[in-house]
Amino acid sequence: MMLAVGTEIRYRITDILAANWEAFFQAEKRWIRPVVLETVRKLLVCRTPALGCHVYACPQGHELRIVPHSCKSRFCPTCGKQATDRWADGALSDLLEVPYHHVVLSAPCQLRGIMGLNREACLSILVRAATACFNQWAREQHGMRMGMVSVIHTFGSDLRWHPHLHLLVTEGGLSLDGERWIRPYQLGWLMAHAGLKKMWKYHVVRAFREAHRSGALRFPAAAAFLKHYPRFSSFLSKLWDLTWYAHIGACLLDPSATLRYMGRYTKRAVLAEYRITHYDGRTVRFAFKDYAAGGKTSFKTLPVLAFLGRLVRHIPDKHFKMVRYGGLFATRWKSEHLAYARRALGQQEEPQPPEASDAETGLAASLGSWRERRQAETGIDPLRCSHCGQSMRFRGVAFGSHERIAALFRAAGHPMKPLSPALALGP
Secondary structure (H helix, E strand, O other): OOOOOOOOOOOOHHHHHHHHHHHHHHHHOOOOOHHHHHHHHHHHOOOOHHHOEEEEEOOOOOOEEEEEOOOOOOOOHHHHHHHHHHHHHHHHHHOOOOOEEEEEEEOOHHHHHHHHHOHHHHHHHHHHHHHHHHHHHHHHHHOEEOEEEEEEEEEOOOOOEEEEEEEEEEOOEEEOOOOOEEOOOOOOOOOOHHHHHHHHHHHHHHHHHHHHHOOOOOOOHHHHHHHOHHHHHHHHHHHOOOOOOEEEEEEEOOOHHHHHHHHHOOOOOOOOHHHEEEEOOOEEEEEEEEHHHOOEEEEEEEEHHHHHHHHHHOOOOOOOOOEEEEEOOOOOOHHHHHHHHHHHHOOOOOOOOOOOOHHHHHHHHHOHHHHHHHHHHHOOOOOEOOOOOOEOEEEEEEOOOHHHHHHHHHHOOOOOOOOOHHHHOOO
């Protein structure tokens, strides 16, 4: 049975965090990364007076409308969804109109402890190894360059620590001389799974050995013996005999749905709120797709602090890029190679509309997208006066003390989220 628990949201992640964050902080503050503190605090003040607001007023003085500022955090269920949509739309505009394949690559579970202690170094190793796999195969086997979009996921469906990669890979590539588009098989087929697994294994093991020799890896006390390179190399050699997971999906003529899936939990919270089926202040129960049982829907019940621990563990480090581009899509030569690829494919590059200046857009324009989204969701223009029907005018941005902005919220009759006591905690 596939995961189908409905779309009704009964429990909000922000509410669970607000009620339990102080207890979690006190219990785990020794291990909480600074980026986790910053991210959670953003989420807890999202759309509260603490972040200020935009003020709109009816020209006739009938109504005052307050638009509270959002936190714009990728961990926020609301703001993260908007970030996902914007990223997917932007990425789609840069892709070539060719068939693609969705590829999933994972390293053995024996490496997860090391990757947890060396997040940035090891996650980057996975991306570089995957890029090297496809670049080597494309160059040596078919004399071409492929396009790749790599998205890092750090979790499984049950929220455990499970780093792996999702890739969107072109089925074919541009010849090394830039003159023609090569599609080796013309049968909706990318490459052999066995060959990909061998290359993936080779490049990951090689990169881990190089990282150890350069001193880039740290090890927990329980695995201190791995600090010695011969022992670490022997440990990696034993992993060579294991089966490494690599999956190549079917040919995709329209990659938009897959791209949105890949980015869904990179730009937003790792758990969709409709999957939370029970919360009583002590435990949280959520649904997940159990791949070990054939993909059927299973349920996991955790103490609330353990649940929060699993959630915040997957908050990425600040400025760490969870989405990478390789081959034809690599940033440093994308403009040059994509121009050659489009010419070889006979595709015209879509002209980009000129960017509006700050003077032309202003603050009101920055909220235009919000106004359109609200109108699309509710069918009601949120900036139209309910008394006279006139469009409200932008009056300014309000910042300042919490109490002053809270008074403005109350004057406008705006429902106000209270500040969580957890926000008073020190770093």
